Amino acid sequence: MLKMLSTSKFFSVFVLGAITLMITVAFVFWGIGPKDNINIVYAATVEDVNIPLEQFWRVYDNKYKQVSEQYSDPEEIKKLNLEQMVLESLIDRTVLLIAAQNARLTITDRELQQAIIDTPYFQKNGVFDQNIYLRALKLNRTTPQAYESSLKSDLLIFKMSQLIGETSELSSYELKMLDSMEGDNKKQLAEIFRSSKSTQTIKAYIDSIKREMEITINPELIS
Numbered sequence: 001m002l003k004m005l006s007t008s009k010f011f012s013v014f015v016l017g018a019i020t021l022m023i024t025v026a027f028v029f030w031g032i033g034p035k036d037n038i039n040i041v042y043a044a045t046v047e048d049v050n051i052p053l054e055q056f057w058r059v060y061d062n063k064y065k066q067v068s069e070q071y072s073d074p075e076e077i078k079k080l081n082l083e084q085m086v087l088e089s090l091i092d093r094t095v096l097l098i099a100a101q102n103a104r105l106t107i108t109d110r111e112l113q114q115a116i117i118d119t120p121y122f123q124k125n126g127v128f129d130q131n132i133y134l135r136a137l138k139l140n141r142t143t144p145q146a147y148e149s150s151l152k153s154d155l156l157i158f159k160m161s162q163l164i165g166e167t168s169e170l171s172s173y174e175l176k177m178l179d180s181m182e183g184d185n186k187k188q189l190a191e192i193f194r195s196s197k198s199t200q201t202i203k204a205y206i207d208s209i210k211r212e213m214e215i216t217i218n219p220e221l222i223s
Contacts, residue, residue, distance in 0.1 A: 165198030
C-alpha cells in the first residue's frame with residue numbers, strides 16, 4: 001500500500017500531533033469490529049459493533065500504566081474507577097465511528113497513506129522507512145492490514161470530531177474577555193476557549209446520539 005511513497009513530503013490534511021497520537025491509539029484499539037466471531041467475549045456492544053473484552057483489558061492496562069506515573073498510591077488510582085472510565089471511552093469512540101459512517105464520511109487511501117508516512121514513529125532521518133514500519137507492527141503483534149484498518153477508523157473518528165467541534169461557538173462573555181486582551185495572551189486564551197468548547201460540543205453530541213443507539217454492556221466481565 002505504501003509503495004513509492006517513502007520519500008513523499010506532501011503535507012498531510014491532518015495535524016501531525018493528532019496523527020502521532022492516533023498511531024499509538026491504533027496499536028491499543030485495533031480489534032473493534034462488527035459481530036463476526038461467536039467465540040469472542042465482548043465487554044460491550046454498540047448497535048452491531050462489538051468491543052472485545054480482550055481489547056478492553058489492553059486499553060485498561062495501557063491507561064493504568066499512564067495513571068501509575070501520576071499516582072503512587074494504589075488507593076488513589078482505585079478512586080478513579082478506571083474500568084468505568086475506559087469502558088465509557090471505548091463506547092464513546094464506537095458511537096462516533098458509527099455516526100461518521102452513517103454520515104457517509106470516508107478516509108481516502110491517500111489520507112491513510114499520508115497519515116502513516118508523516119508519522120515520526122515510522123521514519124528514519126525524517127523519511128518514512130518501510131522496514132521500520134513493518135518491524136513496529138510485528139513488535140505490536142499486528143499486521144499491516146489489521147493496523148491500517150484500525151488506523152482508518154481512528155482517522156474517521158478524528159475527522160468526525162473535527163467537524164462537530166467546528167460547530168462550537170464562544171459565549172459573549174468569552175468574546176468580550178478576548179476583546180479586552182492583546183498579543184500572545186489573547187491568542188493562547190482563545191485557543192484554550194476553543195479547545196474547551198470543542199470538547200464540550202463533541203461530548204454533548206455523543207451523549208445525544210447515545211440515547212438513540214442500542215448499547216449492551218457486560219459489567220460482570222470488567223469488575
